[in-house]
Amino acid sequence: MTMGGASSLGEPAVFSPEQMALVRRHLEDILASHAFAGTKRTQDFLRLIVTHALHGETDSLRERMIGAEMFGRPVGYDTGSDSVVRVRAVEARKKLAQYYSERGQENPPVRIELPSGSYVPRFHFASDERVVAPVAEPTPGVSQTRQENGAPVEKNVSSPPSEPIALSLLKRRINPRLFAAGLLALALFFAGYAGYKHWYGGGNAHKGIHSIAILPLENLSGVPAQDYFADGMTEELINNLGQVSTLRVISLTSSMSYKGTKKKLPDIARELSVDGVVEGGILRDGNQVRISTQLIDAHSDRPIWAHTYTRDLNGAVAWQGEVAQAIAEEISTQLTPQEQAHLARKNTVNPEAQDEYLHGILLREADQCEQASSFFNHAIAIEPGYALAHSALASCYGRLGESGRMPYQEAFTQQKAEAIKAIQLDDSLSEAHAELANTYMTLDWNWSGAAAEFHRALDLNPNSATSHEKYAFYLVRTGKVADALAEIQRSVDLDPVSGSTFHAEGFIDYFSRQYDRAFAITQSVRVLRTNLPDWNFLLGDVYVGKGRYSEAISEFLKSGDGPYSLGHLGYAYARAGKVDAAQRTISRLEEDVRKDGIGRYEIALVYAGLGRRQDAFKWLEDAYRVHDVGLVYLKVDPCLDPLRSDPRFTDLLQRIGLATVPTSALQ
Numbered sequence: 001m002t003m004g005g006a007s008s009l010g011e012p013a014v015f016s017p018e019q020m021a022l023v024r025r026h027l028e029d030i031l032a033s034h035a036f037a038g039t040k041r042t043q044d045f046l047r048l049i050v051t052h053a054l055h056g057e058t059d060s061l062r063e064r065m066i067g068a069e070m071f072g073r074p075v076g077y078d079t080g081s082d083s084v085v086r087v088r089a090v091e092a093r094k095k096l097a098q099y100y101s102e103r104g105q106e107n108p109p110v111r112i113e114l115p116s117g118s119y120v121p122r123f124h125f126a127s128d129e130r131v132v133a134p135v136a137e138p139t140p141g142v143s144q145t146r147q148e149n150g151a152p153v154e155k156n157v158s159s160p161p162s163e164p165i166a167l168s169l170l171k172r173r174i175n176p177r178l179f180a181a182g183l184l185a186l187a188l189f190f191a192g193y194a195g196y197k198h199w200y201g202g203g204n205a206h207k208g209i210h211s212i213a214i215l216p217l218e219n220l221s222g223v224p225a226q227d228y229f230a231d232g233m234t235e236e237l238i239n240n241l242g243q244v245s246t247l248r249v250i251s252l253t254s255s256m257s258y259k260g261t262k263k264k265l266p267d268i269a270r271e272l273s274v275d276g277v278v279e280g281g282i283l284r285d286g287n288q289v290r291i292s293t294q295l296i297d298a299h300s301d302r303p304i305w306a307h308t309y310t311r312d313l314n315g316a317v318a319w320q321g322e323v324a325q326a327i328a329e330e331i332s333t334q335l336t337p338q339e340q341a342h343l344a345r346k347n348t349v350n351p352e353a354q355d356e357y358l359h360g361i362l363l364r365e366a367d368q369c370e371q372a373s374s375f376f377n378h379a380i381a382i383e384p385g386y387a388l389a390h391s392a393l394a395s396c397y398g399r400l401g402e403s404g405r406m407p408y409q410e411a412f413t414q415q416k417a418e419a420i421k422a423i424q425l426d427d428s429l430s431e432a433h434a435e436l437a438n439t440y441m442t443l444d445w446n447w448s449g450a451a452a453e454f455h456r457a458l459d460l461n462p463n464s465a466t467s468h469e470k471y472a473f474y475l476v477r478t479g480k481v482a483d484a485l486a487e488i489q490r491s492v493d494l495d496p497v498s499g500s501t502f503h504a505e506g507f508i509d510y511f512s513r514q515y516d517r518a519f520a521i522t523q524s525v526r527v528l529r530t531n532l533p534d535w536n537f538l539l540g541d542v543y544v545g546k547g548r549y550s551e552a553i554s555e556f557l558k559s560g561d562g563p564y565s566l567g568h569l570g571y572a573y574a575r576a577g578k579v580d581a582a583q584r585t586i587s588r589l590e591e592d593v594r595k596d597g598i599g600r601y602e603i604a605l606v607y608a609g610l611g612r613r614q615d616a617f618k619w620l621e622d623a624y625r626v627h628d629v630g631l632v633y634l635k636v637d638p639c640l641d642p643l644r645s646d647p648r649f650t651d652l653l654q655r656i657g658l659a660t661v662p663t664s665a666l667q
Helices: 017-031 040-054 063-071 084-103 162-174 185-191 193-200 224-241 252-256 265-272 317-330 337-343 351-365 369-382 387-402 408-425 430-442 447-460 465-477 481-494 499-511 515-527 535-545 549-558 563-575 579-596 600-610 613-625 629-633 638-643 647-656
Strands: 002-004 110-113 122-125 144-146 152-154 211-214 276-285 288-297 302-312
Touching: 017 040, 017 110, 017 122, 040 063, 040 084, 063 084, 084 110, 211 224, 211 252, 211 265, 224 252, 224 276, 224 317, 224 351, 252 351, 265 276, 288 317, 302 317, 351 369, 351 387, 369 387, 387 408, 387 430, 408 430, 430 447, 430 465, 430 629, 447 465, 465 481, 465 499, 481 499, 499 515, 499 535, 515 535, 535 549, 535 563, 535 638, 549 563, 563 579, 563 600, 579 600, 600 613, 600 629, 600 638, 613 629, 613 638, 613 647, 638 647
Parallel strands: 211 276
Antiparallel strands: 002 122, 110 122, 144 152, 276 288, 288 302
16 A cells, blocks of 8 residues: 655655546545535645645645635735634544544545645555655644654644634634635636636636625615615525525625625625625615616626516515526526426515515514514514515524523424414425424424424525524434534535624534534634624533633623523532532522523533432423423533433433434533
8 A cells, every 4th residue: 555645755746647537536435425524615625635736736735825725815824823724634634534434444445644744645545555755844833853764754742722723713714715726826826717727627617606695785775774675685585596406605694794895796705705796786666676686707706697677566576586597597507497486486475564574584683583573473464374474483483482582382382383384375485494393393302303394494495504503403412413513514604704603603513522613613703793692601611511610600600690591600610519609590590490481401400510410300300391492402411411321311311302312422
């Protein structure tokens, strides 16, 4: 077996055409594997370094060169304070190890390795016995010595500090990679199209448009009170185009972050890693709506399609489908018969009901679900058959229930009723199926039913970052940790500059026991403008997972005095040995249970931290009796680890339907 990448004399290895073809085929198998599923940036990183190595371009496989070529960094950037390349290399090594581990004893004809401390891959060919070693710029922070032949040998190293990792996570998401170049990488990179053809095979390669961001439609009325209408129409257009399965469509949350921006379109496209950008304006005058849109090729910064629509208000809904169809046709994207049928529908909506609905959407995006629900209910009162309003109302009830702002049973029962009503009116609403899936989990503990509805939701709109996020939480709750991490990455790719995706990813990492990654994310959000209420709560959980109880207590004290925060604060007190303080939180939680019926699960957590198993199981049984939503985390909640060896815990898992996947991997 041999390793190829560079000769033992420091010269690049020369591969035969057969070897190059073998490596390329094996690389595609790796990138299509379960291990690399949903990790587009890591896939791109591995493809880039392998392609350079095969062409003997080892000089391009230095950290600064990769940072400039793949992540758009200036050529002279400070690699010591920006660890984006190191983080991606670590991820690639981990995924490669996972891939070969999952293959078991099967020996492929070639094996790809990325040695620690290097960005030059090695290729182990089963048919040859030569041994060659790569020559590459060492990873900063890696101490090395030289052998007699000049090849570097790694010594023990310490991992990069957590702060640069945190910053690189943020940069990774708001400064995605530019398309790579080929020979003489940086020169061709800035030259553009010629480099792209070299990378992706053949002189006739065409970039095409496979990913799109729809920027907020500009309110041309000059009346700020009309912003809700422009923003609501933007969301509906995103939802319609998101149903095109062959396109990657950026979510509303990330798109809205560019509202009023002065950034140039190519810069926005680079930050969102998209090929095309849709922009336009909307003017509402009485019962008439005039909408102008254009599609811009992000690579050339030139419009490739534009159109102006004039509609009556009650026919404005059909406009989004027309635009989505026109864009798909313009970029030669193949629509399925189902997608064509849905986009071609000519539904009409009462203008007054639509106004109420669009107002509600704006409030829901600001997480003001109590007020949003009022608008959705008004829309339904005007037009009872308004499926979108029923679906949006279901999502509000779900948020209110899961956040503890509304009693669980009441919230989830109403969520389920509204989701079912929406599906009865329009079975093609992706959001409604995702909301129904959530109620199958929280209300019914019907895990197979939830999986089916999530699959249906994602079939209908594969570009819904929210549905991918909800499905990721389903996967982690059922113990499918690797799948959950891959699924939340899909949500991140669709919503790359949103604080809410950082937040969700942090919790998925926490429940997966990836405490260092979760901590890095909490540090990244310090530079984001986000008003999400519980960053302190997430950070407190992470500190507990890392055994830093004093810091955890400090964070929980900043996260409010709701039952969720109190329960985790009490657990931190208990693990820190502050028994009296933990007992005081139990007393406060008992008051919440008497007043609002919320807090039983949290009391069990505190008793688990105190080591009082009998009391913990008493409260878990009480939580089971009232269907406490906290029990959906029974399989993965780190706070319950002290109870997992007890047979009563296994029994409870079985009754909730969560005993099918072993929990040992989570401990």
